[in-house]
Structure formats: C-alpha cells, structure tokens
Amino acid sequence: MESVKQTRAHVARLDLSTAQIAVLDGQAHTARALWNLLHEYFTFRQGRFATVKECDTAIRVARREIDWMGQLPAQAAQAVLKTYRQAWANFFNPDHPAKRPTFKARFGSRLAVDVPQARDLQIKRINRRWGAVNLPKVGRVRFRWTKDLPGVTKGGPAGRITGARLVKDAFGWQIVFRTERQVPAPVSHPGPQVGIDRGINVALALSDGTMREHGDWLAAGEREHLRRLEKKSARQHRTRTRTPGQPPSKRLSRTYDQIARLRATAKRRAVNWQHQTTTELANAFSVVVVEDLKITNMVRSAKGTTEQPGRNVTQKAGLNRAITGEAWGRTVTLLQYKTRDRGGLVVKVPAPGTSQTCHQCGHRDAACRDGTRFSCANPVCGWTGHADTNAAINIRNAAGTAVSGRGDLGAARSVKRQPPRAA
Known part of the structure; x- marks a missing residue:
C-alpha cells in the first residue's frame, strides 16, 4: 500500500x-x-x-x-x-x-x-x-x-x-x-459535500441546517476578574510615568501576567473547541466549502484620519474584537489538514453576495436579511429561514467557482457547481 x-x-x-x-x-x-x-x-x-x-x-x-x-x-x-x-x-x-x-x-x-x-x-x-x-x-x-x-x-x-x-x-x-x-x-472520502458560513452570532452554520455553537470562553466570574484587572492595569500605568523602553513596575508586571493567564485560558478553550469541531466535520464530509474571507481587511480600524474621521468607531472596534475572538482563519487551517488526511477537500469560494442572495430563486437584495432572519423579497419565491443557513447553502452551491482548494486531487476534480435547491 x-x-x-x-x-x-x-x-x-x-x-x-x-x-x-x-x-x-x-x-x-x-x-x-x-x-x-x-x-x-x-x-x-x-x-x-x-x-x-x-x-x-x-x-x-x-x-x-x-x-x-x-x-x-x-x-x-x-x-x-x-x-x-x-x-x-x-x-x-x-x-x-x-x-x-x-x-x-x-x-x-x-x-x-x-x-x-x-x-x-x-x-x-x-x-x-x-x-x-x-x-x-x-x-x-x-x-x-x-x-x-x-x-x-x-x-x-x-x-x-x-x-x-x-x-x-x-x-x-x-x-x-x-x-x-x-x-x-488517504483514499477518497465517501461523505457528502457541505457549505459552512462562519459568523459571530452563530459560530458555524452548515448547509444541512445544523449549527456548531459554543458558549463564552470565560465564565462570568472570570470575565469580571479580567475586567477588574484591566482597570487596575490602566490605573497603575497612568499613575507611574516612565520613559519609552523602560520596563514596567513589578506590580504592573504582575497585573499584566494575571491578565495574560486569563486570556491564555480563553484561547486554550477556544482552540480545544475548534479541534473537536473540525475533527467531527472532517470525519463527516468529503468536501467542505467556505468563503475566501480577507479577515485582515475586515478587522481594520474605522478611526480614519484627522481630516476624515471615521464613524461608529466604537461599534466597529467591538465587531473587530468579536471577529478576532472567533479565529475564523484558524478554523479553516485545522479543517484543511484534517480533511486532507481523510481524503477530503476544503474549497474556498468568493464571499460577495452569499448572505444577500436567496438560495431558492437566486434573487439578491440586501434588505432581505434582517439580523439572523432571511426573507426573500421575490413574491414568486418568498423563502424564509435562518440567514446563516441560507448563506451556507449559497456557499455550498458556489463550489464550482472556487478560488482555491486543498486536499485530495480526486475529490477536487469531482467538485461541480450545484444547482440551486432548498435546504
């Protein structure tokens, strides 16, 4: 063999x-x-x-x-x-x-x-x-x-x-x-094809109608402890003037270490959930289709410049933190090598329009999406359902327009554009 x-x-x-x-x-x-x-x-x-x-x-x-x-x-x-x-x-x-x-x-x-x-x-x-x-x-x-x-x-x-x-x-x-x-x-994976929409309200929405979600990475007490430590570090930093390059005080360093341990705990829990979830998906599906997201561009600051200041800067900063906390790129990285080991394939497709288009009839309108609910404005269609599930189906159906793919070559040749169909 x-x-x-x-x-x-x-x-x-x-x-x-x-x-x-x-x-x-x-x-x-x-x-x-x-x-x-x-x-x-x-x-x-x-x-x-x-x-x-x-x-x-x-x-x-x-x-x-x-x-x-x-x-x-x-x-x-x-x-x-x-x-x-x-x-x-x-x-x-x-x-x-x-x-x-x-x-x-x-x-x-x-x-x-x-x-x-x-x-x-x-x-x-x-x-x-x-x-x-x-x-x-x-x-x-x-x-x-x-x-x-x-x-x-x-x-x-x-x-x-x-x-x-x-x-x-x-x-x-x-x-x-x-x-x-x-x-x-690895031999070719016999499982079905699936599209995955990565989000914030729902971590992973699959085209088969199921979802993979998680809770907060830190418990309520741990989040409160982290908030108090961050306020404490800001107070200690503000009350001690130091020249650039000079090390912080021992008390401030100790506070920084406590903050780092709590954040590292949250990251370990996130990575553990991602490993378990991606292993399950790699075992179940032969072709996993995801969006080709430019995450670095998505999390850019909205501050702007002095001449042209940005708008909704605080809201954009919160959105950036939420996107960063989900670590979408790491999820795809884990999926790529796990599906490859099992004879599967990860395909990346263009992202524009997947959340605004009805998978049933192809009608595209940004007003169709309201939060997590999608209602098609086409009177002939009128499909209604979860917006993330609709986006995941569009992602799966766009496999024929892939911009990249990693995994088994035999599986790559078998990926064809799927016709629009209901969930």
Whole structure:
C-alpha cells in the first residue's frame, strides 16, 4: 500500500526549576537579540542583502567576541538564521500573507528557543504521567506525558522525532516536538459535500441546517476578574510615568501576567473547541466549502484620519474584537489538514453576495436579511429561514467557482457547481 509522510507537532508542558527557567529565559532573549543583529547586518548594507554565508560567518565571529552570545547553543543560533531567512522567503512569496521581517522588541515578543537536533533530546518515559528530555545547557527536564511519541515508546506509533522547539506562554515553558511518520495514503472520502458560513452570532452554520455553537470562553466570574484587572492595569500605568523602553513596575508586571493567564485560558478553550469541531466535520464530509474571507481587511480600524474621521468607531472596534475572538482563519487551517488526511477537500469560494442572495430563486437584495432572519423579497419565491443557513447553502452551491482548494486531487476534480435547491 502506498504511504505518505505525515509531519505533526505535539505540545507538552515542561516541569522546570527556578534555575532552569532562568537559563531558558536567557537563551530566549539571546535568540531574540541575535535575530535583531541579523536583521541589522542583513538589511543595512551598501545596496544589497547579505548572503547566507556572510550571515553564518558573522554569527561565528559574534559568538567568539561577545560573551553573552555563548548562552545560546550553537545549533539554536543556526536555527535563528534559518528562521530569519525563511521569514524573508515568505515575505517575497506572493501567495504568503507574511509581512516584512522587522526587529523584535524585548517586551511583547514571544520567547522561543529551537532544538534542531533530535539526537540531543534523549527522550524517555518515566511513568504514566511524566517523561524526561535533555535540553542543551539546561540538563535533564521532566515534561508532561499526554500522548505516545513516535519511535520513543515500545509498542507505540512508528516514526521518529526530528527536533523540538521550546516556547514560553502565560503558563510557562512548553516543548513542541516535531514528529514524522509514514502513514497509508488517504483514499477518497465517501461523505457528502457541505457549505459552512462562519459568523459571530452563530459560530458555524452548515448547509444541512445544523449549527456548531459554543458558549463564552470565560465564565462570568472570570470575565469580571479580567475586567477588574484591566482597570487596575490602566490605573497603575497612568499613575507611574516612565520613559519609552523602560520596563514596567513589578506590580504592573504582575497585573499584566494575571491578565495574560486569563486570556491564555480563553484561547486554550477556544482552540480545544475548534479541534473537536473540525475533527467531527472532517470525519463527516468529503468536501467542505467556505468563503475566501480577507479577515485582515475586515478587522481594520474605522478611526480614519484627522481630516476624515471615521464613524461608529466604537461599534466597529467591538465587531473587530468579536471577529478576532472567533479565529475564523484558524478554523479553516485545522479543517484543511484534517480533511486532507481523510481524503477530503476544503474549497474556498468568493464571499460577495452569499448572505444577500436567496438560495431558492437566486434573487439578491440586501434588505432581505434582517439580523439572523432571511426573507426573500421575490413574491414568486418568498423563502424564509435562518440567514446563516441560507448563506451556507449559497456557499455550498458556489463550489464550482472556487478560488482555491486543498486536499485530495480526486475529490477536487469531482467538485461541480450545484444547482440551486432548498435546504
């Protein structure tokens, strides 16, 4: 049977001592400083970019002449160069949304250290709950064991670990294992086709009339706690004058950390819901049709300029926060690789008109939609129903006008424009 290579990432929580946390923090700040030095060396030259060889030579010289550069392992320093070059490649790729690489600020940048050599990790399972891993210049560290890693445990999945990345978030340091496996090539998915409308009042509305919804990511008490902390941070920031670039006070930093943990909790719950929902959809449907939304343009501020100030700025800001909180782009990203693994396909179709057009007769009128209710103004038709369901059916029927598609090629060839039909 034909097989394909499957690469995945597995995140686990590290159990570190205070001294080990200090070492990793120092490595991460050194990696950030190395990025900034590379960016200055790479861009501020006489009319040309530096080559990879020149950058590599500059890193070796810096590690010999600057003492604190030695905090970062040599392989991790090379990984910073590789990541930096890839950032420029993404920027020059017209199909990639990446922006131009720039300097990384000390406050606000995500701390991360790469461990590109898998042989240095020496992963071993200790017991049912914990495993152990070697980290360069840190030593032996325990990590939370929640899933068998390929090629590590006896009787576990076949494959291998190709490297890891250490990332710090609001809850502490995590290790992200890069895994590689050979799995059977997916066969064409036998399931039906579905259109999905992403929204705010209804998270996901399907063309079959069903919906996928969720509650608030934070409980009422947690939301009130977050509101009080945000007011507290604003008061602390206002009462302490400081020059730009100066670190905040310890009290303000502690408040910021509490806010970050609550927001990280909300994000974890959102990602967990998205994973469960997208797995269910990928198992059930062979072709998933979604709108090709330009989310970055949708969440732009309405402030305008001094000469031409915007209108309804506060309302637009609230809408932008709601759209950002739903993370529509992440939902599609999860759907793409999950449907591909199951022999399915994700198709993106043009977005204009899907929420204003009646799927039954094709009549288009913006006045037909009133909130979550759609009433066709065509007297011959007169269809009435949920507006998001109507939009999802239009999205499904527009599969023949796709602007892009990712997944199984056999499924891609079978997608044809569907005639208008009732839900």
